[in-house]
Each structure stands twice: as C-alpha cells, then as structure tokens.
Amino acid sequence: xxxxxxxxxxxxxxxxxxxxxxxxxxxxxxxxxxxxxxxxxxxxxxxxxxxxxxxxxxxxxxxxxxxxxxxxxxxxxxxxxxxxxxxxxxxxxxxxxxxxxxxxxxxxxxxxxxxxxxxxxxxxxxxxxxxxxxxxxxxxxxxxxxxxxxxxxxxxxxxxxxxxxxxxxxxxxxxxxxxxxxxxxxxxxxxxxxxxxxxxxxxxxxxxxxxxxxxxxxxxxxxxxxxxxxx
Numbered sequence: 001x002x003x004x005x006x007x008x009x010x011x012x013x014x015x016x017x018x019x020x021x022x023x024x025x026x027x028x029x030x031x032x033x034x035x036x037x038x039x040x041x042x043x044x045x046x047x048x049x050x051x052x053x054x055x056x057x058x059x060x061x062x063x064x065x066x067x068x069x070x071x072x073x074x075x076x077x078x079x080x081x082x083x084x085x086x087x088x089x090x091x092x093x094x095x096x097x098x099x100x101x102x103x104x105x106x107x108x109x110x111x112x113x114x115x116x117x118x119x120x121x122x123x124x125x126x127x128x129x130x131x132x133x134x135x136x137x138x139x140x141x142x143x144x145x146x147x148x149x150x151x152x153x154x155x156x157x158x159x160x161x162x163x164x165x166x167x168x169x170x171x172x173x174x175x176x177x178x179x180x181x182x183x184x185x186x187x188x189x190x191x192x193x194x195x196x197x198x199x200x201x202x203x204x205x206x207x208x209x210x211x212x213x214x215x216x217x218x219x220x221x222x223x224x225x226x227x228x229x230x231x
Contacts, residue, residue, distance in 0.1 A: 010024050057097045058093075058097060068086060090117065094110075095114045095117075107157075115143075115145065115150075119143070122138040123139075133189070136188045148173055152166065167212055178202060
C-alpha cells in the first residue's frame with residue numbers, strides 16, 4: 001500500500017502517511033488490524049554534539065582576534081584597525097558558533113541577539129570614525145530587519161501549514177524595507193534628490209508576494225508548490 005499523495009510505502013495498519021499526513025484510507029472503509037510500519041513511540045537515540053567541536057571552533061575565532069590585536073598594538077601602540085577585525089569576527093561567532101553550544105538553540109533568542117551584535121558593531125564603526133549616522137540610519141535599519149526576520153521565524157514555527165502565505169507576506173515586507181532604506185539614505189545623507197528607485201523592486205515584490213499568497217489559498221496548488229520546492 002502506498003500513499004496517494006506522496007507515494008511513500010505504508011504499513012497495513014497506518015492510518016495516515018508519516019510524511020505528509022494524508023489519510024491512508026477513506027474514513028468509510030474499515031482498516032485491517034496489523035502492526036504499524038512506523039512506530040510512534042520508538043525513536044532512535046539522538047547523537048550528542050561533541051564538546052570538542054565547539055571548543056575548536058571558538059579557538060579558531062579567538063586566535064585571529066588575539067593575533068590581530070597584538071599586531072595592531074605593536075605597530076600603532078593602541079587599538080586602531082584591529083577593532084574592525086575583532087568586531088566582525090565576533091558578529092560571525094554570534095551567528096555561526098554560539099548557538100551550537102546549546103543542545104536546542106532557540107532561534108527566537110539567537111536571532112535578536114545576532115542583530116543586536118550587528119547593531120553594536122555598526123555603532124563601534126560610527127563612533128571610531130566620528131560619524132553621526134548610526135542612530136538615524138543604521139539603528140532603524142538593523143532594528144526593523146531584526147524584527148522582520150524574528151517575526152518571520154516565529155510565524156513559520158507557529159503556523160507551519162501557512163508557510164506559503166507567510167512567505168508571500170515576507171516578500172511584500174522586503175519591498176517595504178527597500179523603500180525605507182532609500183528614504184533613510186536620502187533623509188540622512190542628502191547627497192542627491194530622492195530618485196525613487198526602490199519603488200521598482202517594491203512593486204515587483206508586492207506582485208510576487210500577492211501571487212504566492214493567492215496561490216496558497218488553493219489547496220491543490222499549495223500542496224503542489226510545497227512538494228515542488230520541498231516546503
């Protein structure tokens with residue numbers, strides 16, 4: 001017996017497909033007794049992450065930081081260019097290594113933490129170069145992008161069946177973010193007049209997001225797209 005939706009082989013007593021949750025039989029047809037092919041209460045042991053991998057990864061980040069600081073101190077007598085290198089490595093470490101110190105890293109915690117690290121790094125660059133662009137420009141852009149990504153992940157985790165509709169809304173939000181980016185460039189730096197180049201990707205992303213959202217409302221189309229793009 002095979003699933004009518006995805007084609008996986010099923011046991012005689014399976015009531016729903018373990019991959020796509022499609023009912024294996026019509027509700028009016030009695031199901032024969034038998035042992036289920038996919039037991040629900042028996043799971044293979046999860047391999048533990050070796051602690052040595054996290055330690056080695058951390059050392060690979062700390063070593064270039066230390067070497068960079070020592071070279072800069074020996075050449076300049078103070079921290080100058082090494083601060084940019086160390087800050088960039090710390091931002092990468094927050095996003096790529098720190099979450100793996102935990103057995104079940106929560107994206108709702110580490111995503112805002114990573115964006116906060118990016119904002120702190122941009123603040124350091126602005127302060128060290130004497131720029132006044134962090135608060136009116138970099139901070140709102142980083143904050144809005146962090147909120148959008150965090151909200152997207154939260155919605156996908158909370159409503160997995162509505163992921164296509166959520167992705168359609170994400171496309172529209174991305175178009176609005178590009179418009180905000182152009183407006184802030186114009187409002188903060190005033191290098192040229194407001195051109196409006198962001199309206200072109202805004203319109204394209206709105207059309208794309210609306211199309212994806214509309215297709216997600218049709219069940220057959222939604223399931224076909226999910227199988228096609230492995231969603």
